Amino acid sequence: MIRLMLYAILIYVGYRIVKPWIVSFIDSSQDAPAASPEETELIRDPQCGTYFLRQRGVEARIGGKRIPFCSEECRDKYLVTHRET
Numbered sequence: 001m002i003r004l005m006l007y008a009i010l011i012y013v014g015y016r017i018v019k020p021w022i023v024s025f026i027d028s029s030q031d032a033p034a035a036s037p038e039e040t041e042l043i044r045d046p047q048c049g050t051y052f053l054r055q056r057g058v059e060a061r062i063g064g065k066r067i068p069f070c071s072e073e074c075r076d077k078y079l080v081t082h083r084e085t
């Protein structure tokens with residue numbers, strides 16, 4: 001009988017020690033902000049045709065317009081082939 005009570009006390013103490021970590025983990029996962037449409041917008045690279053997230057792209061200003069590219073390599077190739085003379 002004493003053994004059973006000791007096990008119950010140990011389980012309760014363990015629960016009280018672990019509970020704050022579990023609660024903070026659940027709260028932090030629920031407070032994640034929703035992604036805005038700009039963050040999830042897929043756009044097409046004009047040089048290679050690859051679709052990528054706008055936020056991960058590289059932009060170049062060409063003729064007063066901002067054109068997004070998937071990488072610096074594609075941006076540089078585009079600038080070489082579409083150089084204004």
